[in-house]
Amino acid sequence: MRGVTVDALQDRQQLVSASRVVVKIGSSSLTGPDGRLAPERLNALVDVLAARRAAGGQVVLVSSGAIAAGLGPLGLAARPRDLATQQAAASVGQGLLVAHYTAAFARYGLQVGQVLLTADDTVRRVHYRNAHRALTRLLDLGIVPVINENDAVATDEIRFGDNDRLAALVSHLVHADALLLLSDVDSLYTGPPSRDGSRRIASVVHAQDLEGIDVASRGSAVGTGGMVTKLESVAIATQSGVPVVLTSAAQAAQALDGQDVGTWFTATGRRTSIRRLWLAHAANTRGRLVLDAGAVRAVLERGTSLLPAGVTGVEGAFEAGDPVELVGPDGHLVARGLVSYDADEVPPLLGRSTSELRASLGPGYDRELVHRDDLVLVRRRR
Known part of the structure; x- marks a missing residue:
């Protein structure tokens, strides 16, 4: 494992100079202790992304939170376990989530466009072309695409499983220069961050750098992922030529500025076909x-x-x-x-x-x- 070196800090400058960045934020980073959408957290993220836009960069936002946003209106105390209720919560919550993003970005004179995807949209040739064309046109028009998995119609057979993996595939879909994964954990550690002796990993260059790392703990009560799914998503992105920074939502601005926060994952491969990428990493x-x-x-x-x-x-x-x-x-x-x-x-x-x-x-x-x-x-x- 690598610590902070001159090379690692220079690597992070790729994020500073990236003209197109995909940013993914998880449900736990957008919700309060009660599991409901916390507008102040969403607004804080939008402040950071709007600053990136003002600096001339393009941003594609992959946002979880639809199901979490639907919990309160439906009177649910926690994320439902059955698929039908998850779909109902997503149907109610997605509109609320996008309404908050619309209002938050409007403070900076920016418009958002909602894009809901399923796995077919990244592998079926016609769907892929349509999704790529739509997202490219939104970016050309100065719109901020807000992407989520289409939870209201997704089934166990076609779901990505979590938005971390979706974000990695979207990075490939839109030809992104970098991917920023935001979570409630500020970095990758050698073990659970709460465990004595766990150390932050500043940079990962090779797969061997992850040997012996304990990432078995589950994600939050309102999310679907954990560190395991985040590392799987990192592999999808880096093996297709997209570098990744994994950090907390609170450190998003510092990460985009190339500062030494979170964990930097160096791109290890070259761009490949989306179909092969999906088959290798995301196909059920x-x-x-x-x-x-x-x-x-x-x-x-x-x-x-x-x-x-x-x-x-x-x-x-x-x-x-x-x-x-x-x-x-x-x-x-x-x-x-x-x-x-x-x-x-x-x-x-x-x-x-x-x-x-x-x-x-x-x-x-x-x-x-x-x-x-x-x-x-x-x-x-x-």
Whole structure:
């Protein structure tokens, strides 16, 4: 793990010079002890973001808080556990949340535009293009996009799981220069911040820097995430070329000024396709395809598509276009991909060559099970 060095402070200047920044804030940072939306906290965040806009930068805000904002009007004492009530709370609360943001930004002569997304909007080609086009146009018009997951219609199968992951995917979607994750924790620590001996981690450059870190504690009572999901989101962003600062909402201004607050995560990869990024980090798979040893080598070493001849088993209930896991004979995960067939269509195809399938079933059945353009490796080449 790294402490504060000259290089680390220079790295943080990327946030100062970033022309487009995605800022994510969690429910716990926007609510009071009673779990209801606290307008003074929201206004404090807007003050910081408006200053960034005044300095010439573009800001995309990913804001949690819709469900939390709906608790009071619905008379709920805590975040509901069942999906239907969560959807109802989000439906009531989202309007209240955006109304507060509209009024807060209007103090600075700025307009906001509400954008609600689901997972499909970052992976389905048409949805992705529409979302990218809409967000780009909002920014060109000087509007501050306020993004949230579409909780009112989301289901367990399509949810991102939390807005940390959504923010990382949005960073890729809008070609952001940096991502600022704001939480009720001011930094990443070697253990729970309340534990004696836990130390702040100022900078993370390599995955090895996180070895031995205890991040198992859950998030707040009104949020869905914790440090585990934040680090997963950091991986999504940094591996696609977007540096990240993780800190508290109270230190947002200092972070944007490049000061030594929170934890800086250096970008480790290059921009990749949103589909591959989603498959690698955010897809909830619907089933598994079991590969023989030859198919594993072909996928890992030659980067080929997955053909029926190399598959020995199928598990799960999926439809064509759903994400599935590709596992080796030992059951270890090899890759994830978008399958080209429904689950009940696959068993008759297994172990058969494309020429054999074409002859016996017709030309429509000689296509790949998973095309290489819709496949991302999880186990790397040796």
